[in-house]
């Protein structure tokens with residue numbers, strides 16, 4: 418079985434994974450955040466919204482904060498699966 422994929426339109430600027438947490442973009446809010454900030458909505462609310470001008474000027478969260486956040490996000494997702 419072969420599968421052909423045809424891409425219609427220019428999607429070279431689109432992203433499908435958050436550049437901070439590496440999770441896939443799923444919701445429409447994720448894609449809105451992704452288009453402007455290359456992040457999912459969760460990361461936008463956690464790291465970017467409080468300092469949008471800083472983010473646009475290149476300010477990024479500390480690696481330890483991102484790692485702590487990813488650990489929490491992973492635990493929350495595990496709980497969702499167990500329900």
Ligand SMILES: [Zn+2]
Nearest residue numbers: 435438457460
């Ligand atoms: Zn993210």
